[in-house]
Amino acid sequence: MINVLFFARLREELKTASETLDYAPEIATVGAVVALLRLRGGVWQDVFGDGQTVLAAVNQEMCDMDAPVSDGDEVAFFPPVTGG
Amino acid sequence: MINVLFFARLREELKTASETLDYAPEIATVGAVVALLRLRGGVWQDVFGDGQTVLAAVNQEMCDMDAPVSDGDEVAFFPPVTGG
Amino acid sequence: MNQIKVQKEPFDMTTIQEELRLASPGIGAVVTFVGQMRDINEGDTVSTMTLEHYPGMTERALQAIVDEADERWDLMGIRVVHRVGPLQPLDPIVLVAVASAHRGEAFQACEFIIDYLKTRAPFWKKEQTPDGERWVDARHSDDQAESRWKQ
């Protein structure tokens, strides 16, 4: 299982804050998780589409799309941060 | 008349905080005032001697040795500042 | 020695700064940055702001930034406090305070921490304006500010 979280604009547009995905070797990187989500079409394709800046974190560490994903990981997606 | 002030280490070494000098055209610059004081010899020569860093202000504005001095001015001498 | 807090409640700047500066008589300089909510952004009036964050990751990200500052400079204490939840104009949003023996290091570390926080800590601002709600966009100037520190 992979716990997937969405924050801020993404959470609102996707109308979900979190979901769990069954782990499979096909989603062994962050980019592969994104590709899987995009396949759902509609708003998923929009949010994760080309030209969108989506940041990712695995187990609460920011990472790029090549970062590995293992069974049990927490994978989060969110827009560029704007705190401070 | 020129009101001459001494601060900090200079005040202590010269054992005086202020004095007044009669104005004369020969002391029309800060450097000329320094030369006059140095002529007194002893501690005056030490304090204003070569190799000593003495800062000056005319009418409460820091200035260099070429700065003009007029009758009625306040001329101050002091070591490099160390506040803050 | 260093403290990081993420909280809904207002923070007390005085207590934080006093506790930091009194920690050692070897401290010669304390530099404090306070970021507060402005009533205007990109030309529009903003009446309220809501700060969302990623609990857990936020603290880790702030800790990593503070640890990096501590490695780069010779410091004697760091405090970072960031508010989340609803905020009004003039409310302090974030405080970064750094103590050191000499001022140069405190200034650099304080600015470094807030620059990195702006691009690396998972906070998101949503503004309420007369035209409705909107998410605040990331600023290019914040990316530039961060990139200064990469040598």
Next chain:
Amino acid sequence: MNQIKVQKEPFDMTTIQEELRLASPGIGAVVTFVGQMRDINEGDTVSTMTLEHYPGMTERALQAIVDEADERWDLMGIRVVHRVGPLQPLDPIVLVAVASAHRGEAFQACEFIIDYLKTRAPFWKKEQTPDGERWVDARHSDDQAESRWKQ
């Protein structure tokens, strides 16, 4: 909008910072520098320090520095408070606080003001150490810090 004070009495950082930051809801950043007395200088224990100044010129020099900061950057308020007379370790000596819409300007102006104060404002420190009294020497590093701002 700007305030300069030279005083024997301790100052209240909280009141100064609060009054500054609440002056306008357009203020987004407040950077504060506090310099405080260290119990050690050049390897020696310092029990007390006495700050002498040049009344009249001090205020003029500080005003000139603050005016120059105001010209160089887009600021929304400046406070400078400097103590004179006897001080103990951990006593705040000087506070410089700068408010602006955005943080970059507040950081730069605050550091500029303290750098210039260190080389241009007529204050002199005398330390009491176990070996007796001594005047503090000017630091070369302060001249270097000042020269950064001359472009």
